[in-house]
Amino acid sequence: MQQYRNKLLGKGCCGTSYTQVTEELQELIFNHVNREHDRVNEHRGSETNPEELQELIFNHVKKDISQSEENRGNLRMTSGSRALEKHKLPSFKNLIDLIIDDTVFNNNFLQMMGGMTSLQSIEIFSSDISVNNTLFDQGICKMLHLQHLEIWANGLMGTLPWCLANLTSLQVLDISYNDFMGNISLSPLKMLTSVQELRLSDNHFHILVSLEPFFNHSKLKNFYGPLPIQPHMSLKELDISINSFHGHIPTEFGAYLPMLQTLNISRNALNGSIPSLFGDMKSLVFLDLSNNLLTRGIPEYLATDCTLLQFLVLSNNSLQGQIFLTNFNLKNFLYLQLDGNHFLRKMPDSLSNYSLEGLYISDDHLVGTLPRWLGNKSCLIDIIMSKSHLEGPIPLGFCQLESLEVLDFSENNIIGSLPSCFPPSSIKQVHLSKNKLQGQLSDGLSNISSLTTLDIGYNHFESNIPDWIDMLSNLTCLILSNNDFQGEMSIRLRKLSQLRLIDLSHNKLFGHIPPCLNITIVTTAFDFVFDSHLVRIIPLREEESVEFTTKTISYSYRGRLLAYMYGIDLSNNKLVGVIPYQIGNLVGIHSLNLSHNNLTRPIPLTFSNLKQIESLDLSYNNLNRKIHSQLVEL
Template sequence: MTSLKTLSLQSCKLDGRIPATQGLCDLNHLQGLYMSDNDLSGFLPPCVANLTSLQRLDLSSNHLKIPISLSPLYNLSSLKSFYGSGNEIFAEKDDYKLSPKFQLESLLLSCRGQAVGAFPKFLYHQVNLQYVDLANLGLKGEFPNWLIENNTYLQYLFLENCSLSGPFLLPRNSHVNLSFLSISKNHFRGQIPSKIGVYLPRLNVLDMSNNGFNGSIPSSLGNMSLLYKLDLSNNVLIGRIPEYLTRSCSLLETLMLSNNSLQGQIFSENINLKFLRWLQLDSNQFDGIPDSLSNCSYLTMLDVSNNHLSQMIPGWIGKMSSLEFLDLSRNNLSGPLPPSFDTSSMLQFIYLSRNKLLGPILRPFYNYSKLLALDLSHNDLTGRVPEWIGRLSNLRFLLLSYNNLEGEIPIQLCKLDQLTLIDLSHNYLSGNILSCIVSTAFFPSSTDAYAPESSQQSFEFTTKNVSLPYRGSILHYFTGIDFSCNNFSGKIPPEIGNLSKIKALNLSHNNLVGPIPPTFSRLKEIESLDLSHNKLEGEIPPQLTELYYLAVFSVAHNNLSGKTPARVAQFATYEESCYKDNPFLCGQPLSKVCDAAMTPLPMPTLTTNKDNSGFMDMEVFYVTFGVAYIMALLVIGAVLYINPYWRRVWFPFIEVSINNCYYFLVDNLPILSKFGFS
């Protein structure tokens, strides 16, 4: 096929080396060769240099070893595009004094983070580049401003995670074609050049995140009138957001400034961000949300968490009909929850935790059928868990911990058959744990991604005795229940054993009674189980040793009896503290040795949920005391009836005692009356 011009072998499951002697290198009329998404390995064969008509070469997503100098391709004078991303890019000793014959327009060499040293010298001779992607290459050195200067047609430049350092250097002349610049995840220091907007005025996307830039945000960014994404997050920037930026960049859709030290009010009242959709300002020092933000009618994501906001939640936030993601957590917001949010709202994620919100949870999110996450934890909310939460049919995450809620769990919560995470800990809730709220439908098996905003999700949940943040895609798989530190009573519903996917279960510090359900042996994926500080009785089910993922286990401070589970698998690692303060429990690791003939204590039948504290059955005590009292009276009567001598002694003794008590009261009555006794 000597006249063949295009050969596509993409995603054909090819493996081994690129053949050098089977005719491929003889296709000297070939203009396009596409071999991406295979399992090819080894080095590029030298005979590739014979393909002198080749213009486009795509070897991406293989296991090839490609030198960053591209020396095997120097003879391909017609080559315009080379795609080598997703291979092993390595540095070789650059002894090449000749310049390559090609002039590339597109070069993609991003890889998995190999260290390859300095920028390859052949790039100094390229003047037609339009698209350059060198992400994840350990190139080191300073920013290659010469690459922009030499290539006046350059439009896209990706230098993410390249270990670059030093200051960010602008080209000597204004570059009007560059539209995409990403230099995130490097080690740049110093200030962002004050004239960056003058020298790069046509940028659509500027990503300088995850570096060490300090100083203020240059106002010249307002010169980038075509800018629709700006990411300066995770730096050391200070000061305010320039007003010129928010007035002139009218096409801005994404503004990400999180994890800096910016301060003051977020925006001025004079902004022109009508197309703004994504605003991420968390972990700064902002102290106010302007009303002008209500004009951003397309806003779908608003994250101002971990700042210094101290006012009440603005009422207009609930009227933003496009808002899907709202995070105002970790501030000093006070007052009650807003009375109501717009019923046409698209809100799916609401995070208001760690503020100073107070009062009852009324009806602000009533009829929010699209709501997936509601986090109101760590506030001062009072009253009951509202019944209307049962109308949030798609709710996946419900966190109401560390408040002052009281009363019983409303039965309407049984309708939430999509819940995967529920935390009601550290409240004053009471009553029984509803069996329906932990039914088999409680944890759905689907792991669908919810929305683009789901990558920003973050929950704080206590598991394995440590409070940890869970964020991103892990929340698609994490399931847990935390009802600890309340006043729940009654027995543990055996239906909990049906939650085979649950990872964490915490029912500690309550008033639960009865046995540990043997159905817990079905919790095959559980990692943390805490039943401590209750009034549980009976034996620990020996089947629990089959829970091979169980890393944290505690049944301390209960009334359990019998032998501890066998010291096998993970149960061989549990210490005495996991079982302590169970007086009738014996066996390792406890110091109390079990009697060989020991039989389990009988389990009392519980008819009420009253407090059965202590180790004495009060009903048995009252019965035995009454019987003993009657028996004593009968014995005394029988003795007096049978023995005349004791009868003659007993009755005069009683008569004398009665007279003494009478005269004692008569003589001391005036004295007692002085002290208020009559």
């Protein structure tokens, strides 16, 4: 049933308000129902009795469907079937699966849940649930057949009610990302002996020093919650991330949990060294110790005995010394993230023996030339090695990295020109700023329609902006600042319709500003969608960061801020003539810097449209000093 539900929800139902019943799933969906809608629109389907539905999905419902009898009567299922009765919702007595995502429900509906006694699976996340007690006492705790309960990221508070102990069939329980509190040892969780997966992370539970309350949970395989330091021989997953644990990681940790496959202790305040007995976790596949205060180096036994390890995330600690000894034996190694530490040596050549897909080693003290063997790693997707002391030219072999999507060598000492075949055709982001690169832009860039970011500021590139620049049709960030580009601004720049940031400042460009310089995307609000499901996933690829100057200060914009930032910087060139009035139609722009040029005439009146502008610099030009009254409000 799950695969059909995913398929259905992936067909673009979001944004359409309707009730849909499918023969295959007998499924009812209330999707994006808002208060202004009088009813749920008709949708084709076979006649279905709502009492016989097996799966019910409320997705982004902002209308309280149980607030009044009038509203309840407005919710009708008209898919060729009989409508819901005017003054009540059906009991859904045969319902098996209930999914509630980003939805508002009050006590009336939560009480109605208590009658859904056949439910086996409930998923409620990112929703507004008014009262905890109603949810449990009159709802969930009556569902004795329940096997799967996920109620994460709902802002639930208080202690866990003891009635949860009634759910003796429960196999999966997820209450993470809420505000629950209390002593776990004195909670109903110790009674749920059938549980196989338990997620408690990111709450306010009292720190648990052992797994003793769960010793009777012989089926427990996945645990996400406070730190255990007593043995549990069958545990496979442990996530205690995003808490406030201090002190050392227990030296016996690996010996106590020998069957672990996934271990996440990130985002705490743990100090000391990584225990050598981590090597006893020979089934370990994923290890994340990032964002702590760990010191010393990577223990030898971790690198030699955890042969199944694929993901190693140790970023943002104070680790130092050699990255790996020469005899490490991680045969299945795919992702290595070590950025934000103090490693002093060059990258070990022994990494060339592995089919790496992601390499993240920034903010470190790596020295030496760029490893040539990187050009042989055809599976590499991300190479992020910024803010170090790497030097030498970009190896020709990088042209063969056919899977590469992100390349970041910014803030190093890389020299020479770009290879003529550079970059590979799959690339999406190129970050090479603050190096010592020179010459012309590689013609190889002209064929990269997937490129979204080209950031090569603060180098020594020269010649004109190439005529093929308009072929980068998906480009959103173009940073060419602080180079030696010359010639007229190419009129082809107007064809880059996806641009959000363009920085051509501190070059030798002359002539007029193209009248149709096109950053049309800023005229509409950028739709940045936050997927609540991603709160579970710890991405190895960090948010993209681009440096842009506003109000004479350079800021690094990343993630959501970068997505909402729109700006133009053409300052410190030799541009002449009038400022095109069309720039005033870029109503969503936040930063505009045309200073230190030879622009003339008055400021266009259309600039009064720039209501979102936060930084406007037209200084050091030959503009008319009289400012029109319409522009005073800016």
